[in-house]
Amino acid sequence: MDKKLARLAPDLTKGYPRSPRDTLGGFVIAARSVDKCRAELAGTQGEYTYQPCGLTSMFLDFAGISAGALRDFVATGADDQAVAAWIGEHAKVRDRLEIIRWNNRMRELRLSDLPDDIQAMMEDYIPQNLPKHRPVYVFFDVYDLEEGRL
Numbered sequence: 001m002d003k004k005l006a007r008l009a010p011d012l013t014k015g016y017p018r019s020p021r022d023t024l025g026g027f028v029i030a031a032r033s034v035d036k037c038r039a040e041l042a043g044t045q046g047e048y049t050y051q052p053c054g055l056t057s058m059f060l061d062f063a064g065i066s067a068g069a070l071r072d073f074v075a076t077g078a079d080d081q082a083v084a085a086w087i088g089e090h091a092k093v094r095d096r097l098e099i100i101r102w103n104n105r106m107r108e109l110r111l112s113d114l115p116d117d118i119q120a121m122m123e124d125y126i127p128q129n130l131p132k133h134r135p136v137y138v139f140f141d142v143y144d145l146e147e148g149r150l
Contacts (some may be wrong), residue, residue: 001042004077010035011041016147018049020055020140021107024080025087026096028103029059032143034083037074054118055143060101064092109139 010017017035024031033056039045050056051067061069065087073086111122126136130145144150 002077004073004079004083005038005075006042008077008079009038009044011044011046012036012048013046018150019144019147021144023082023103025091026099026103027059027063027087027091028106029055030063030087031080032056033059033070034074034080039073040132041071041075058106062092063087065090065091107140111136111139114139128129 001012012035017039018031020029020032022028022031024034033050033053036045036048036053036056037050039048040050050071056067060070069090070087074083078086111119114122122142126142130136130142134145134150136142141150
């Protein structure tokens with residue numbers, strides 16, 4: 001494994017990836033996806049997965065980037081600045097406002113807007129894994145509540 005990658009890879013057996021709200025290369029979800037990718041490459045992913053992962057897939061689908069291509073670049077030990085530049089070079093060309101709108105839709109995505117299978121999974125997951133009496137207003141709240149950011 002690349003020494004730079006080993007330094008950058010979070011140990012997700014002891015901590016959490018970044019919030020899905022954090023941006024990288026101008027996209028929400030991207031920073032979290034890169035954390036999970038680095039950890040998976042380093043063998044420190046714990047219960048997290050880079051692919052298949054619903055959130056990562058949402059980002060990759062919108063950006064038009066393949067999971068394998070991003071993984072291959074991250075495996076070189078690229079830091080966040082280099083990954084952001086790579087995303088900018090390889091993502092589907094979209095105007096800035098389109099990306100802003102997508103980011104805002106993701107930030108505002110309510111559970112009732114998710115596909116039925118994810119809604120069904122969340123129906124059991126939320127009461128089992130999130131603090132009691134903490135409302136989930138939007139989908140990203142699930143991650144930030146569970147990981148102690150909210």
